[in-house]
Amino acid sequence: MSKKLFAILGLCGIVVILILVACSATSTDTSSAPNQVHMNATNFVQPSITIKKGESITLIDDAQDSHIIASGTWENGTAKPQDELGAPQVQDLQVSGSDQAAIGPFTTAGTFHFYCTVHPGMSLTVVVQ
Numbered sequence: 001m002s003k004k005l006f007a008i009l010g011l012c013g014i015v016v017i018l019i020l021v022a023c024s025a026t027s028t029d030t031s032s033a034p035n036q037v038h039m040n041a042t043n044f045v046q047p048s049i050t051i052k053k054g055e056s057i058t059l060i061d062d063a064q065d066s067h068i069i070a071s072g073t074w075e076n077g078t079a080k081p082q083d084e085l086g087a088p089q090v091q092d093l094q095v096s097g098s099d100q101a102a103i104g105p106f107t108t109a110g111t112f113h114f115y116c117t118v119h120p121g122m123s124l125t126v127v128v129q
C-alpha cells in the first residue's frame with residue numbers, strides 16, 4: 001500500500017518538474033528579444049551583428065553615458081558619415097544612459113555601418129541576410 005503511494009507521489013513529482021521546465025523554457029524565449037546590441041560607456045560590446053531581412057536591431061545602453069548613433073563608420077580615428085543604399089538612414093539617434101533605441105527594419109540584404117559620433121572607434125557592422 002505505502003509502496004503504491006510512493007509510486008504515485010513520485011509520478012506526480014515528475015509531472016510537476018516537467019511542467020516547470022516547460023514553463024521556464026517558454027518564458028526564456030519571450031524575455032530574450034532578438035537582435036540586441038549592448039553598449040558600454042564608450043563602445044558597442046560586439047563589433048557586428050547578423051540579422052535576417054525585415055528585422056530590426058535594438059541598441060541597449062548599459063552605461064550612464066549617452067551615445068549619438070549615425071550612419072557611417074570610424075576610419076583611423078576619423079568619423080566618416082555615410083548613408084548606405086538599402087539601409088535605414090540614421091542621423092543623430094540619441095541613446096541616453098540606461099535607455100535603448102531601435103534601428104530598422106532592414107529591408108535589403110547587405111552589410112551596413114553605424115557609428116557613435118561621440119566616441120572615436122565606436123562602430124557597428126550590421127549584416128542583413
Ligand SMILES: [Cu+2]
Nearest residue numbers: 067116118119
Ligand atoms: Cu558612444
